[in-house]
Amino acid sequence: MIKHSSKRITKRRHRPLEVGWRANAIINVFMVFIALSCLLPILLIYISSFTAETAIRQHGFSFFPAQWSLNAYKMLFEESFHQIVISYRNTFVLTVVGTVLSLFVMTMYGYAVSRNTFKARKALTFFAYFTMLFSGGLVPSYIVNTTIFGLRDSYWVLLLPSLVSAYNIIVLRTFFSSADNSPIIEAAKIDGAGEFRIYAQIILPISKPALATIGLFTAIMFFSKWFEVMLYIDSKSKWTIQYMLQRVMQDIQYLRSNPELLMSEEGAEMLMNLPNESAKMALTVLTMTPVLAFYPYFQKFFVKGLTLGSVKG
């Protein structure tokens, strides 16, 4: 009590638990510097996407463009509207289906191995855990997926191999076993509920914080997919939005490192299909905005989630 009131009185004076005002000022200056260096490069992309192409040609990318313009978006939509719609659709379907399926598979697994009456719990926990310690690596995965499962140029290759993550399963297991649910589970059983019903109607509803965190991580993972597209996918109708942007950057680099190509027909056609600088920035804006618009609302979830993950499995 006394502490509280004394705090109120000395509100404007230095409190012993805090750093002095001079140190605080210095820290603030540093923090502003770091925060701005995180924000400004991203802001530059947004500004550049609204800059007239001629202004970029003359003065380069700038925070204070000589001329604003919406042309980049107009051009981007005119030239590749079809591809953007397809890529966006693919990304969103993949993200939604992937996140839902992934949560379903991982929570069932995590819940089962969290039950101490389950005889195979130790073996199955290790079965998942071992995939974190050792992996076949890129080449065997690629050969297995293409030759044995025939997943080359298949949409499934973006989805199936990413559905289970041992790390997430172990975090979920820790969450399920730390909340002592056994009295509820026993009670539900007396009432004749089966295991699956207990999982779906009792465990999932009370595990919302864990589901939100793991779901968010999984959704961002699916939303950011481009490597698998580059590795396995040939047809443009299966591109994701991230890969569409990656492909633009890749083609630019390809032309830059093979200048003689520009003389050839192939190179000229490639150059014609490439968006100009501002349109490239507009495409980047389309790629990053969905996540950037959402993450501040989820901040409290993943702050909690990371602390969740630090609990030893």
Place this chain on the structure above:
Amino acid sequence: MSSIKTTAIKRKRQMSSLRAGENISLFLMTLPGIILFLCFAYLPMAGIVLAFKSFRPRLGIFGSPWAGLKNFEFMIRNATFWLTVRNTLFYNVIFLFIGILGPLAFALAVNEVRPKRAARVYQTLTIMPHFVSYVVVSVIVFAVLSADSGIIGNFLKDRGMAPIVFYSEPRYWPWILSIVYLWKHIGYSSIIYLGTITGISDEFYEAAVIDGASKWQQIKHITMPFLRPMIVVLAIIRVGGMFSTNFDLFYQVPMNSGQLYPVTNTINVFTYNTLRNSNNVSLSAAVGFVQSVAGFLLVVGTNRVIRAIDPDLAMF
């Protein structure tokens, strides 16, 4: 209502008859996960024998003829392989330090800074780069570095200096990649430290203040001891991952520029390029094998070291 005792007995009997069916249902719930792990984790693990075979696409992994250690001989004589090993270890040592000290310093500072509302804004903004993909990061880096229209190029041009062609100048890239890495991860990685710091009871600090401890002494003698287990664990995890690098950072951010390979080519990028661009499955498999096995041994080895130091910190 009957007495508590009889309900308990009744309950027990009901439970034991349920146990057998319960195990089957629980097993069925893990089945989708088991199948996915088998197909996409364990089957590729078995496929690691590719490193000892000369791969024929028509015969598949297990039908291809054995090649003994020939793939590894190729690998050892390949100068690029050794370059990528050097680069991989080099960057991992640098990232080990900046990847731990950067977020740690940031977390300590954010915890002290006033007003608290500003602290939240700083945190939200520094977490932002974590939420853009490396493809987007490569565009951002391009907008800053590009010789024709990049921010730095224009700055130099405006002052009558020649722009630096970063994408063909290897010597800048160890710096660029380290800065990009720090930029992308500092805010997000600091969350885990901050969680621990805010969990430390004020009583410790109050007692220290009474004893006349300065802020610096408080950090050194109270905050750091609380953070030490976490720092040790994170450092160990990084040592375990010493042989692999983030593919996106080293492939996408330098835009796979051939001129930069001497300082940007790492084992992961090499494996990919050998598989896809030179179509040399055997060499790529051999490199991948070394990476997987070395990674496994490092994780198990470091875990054993930790266990010797402090069993509570060991991961398994």
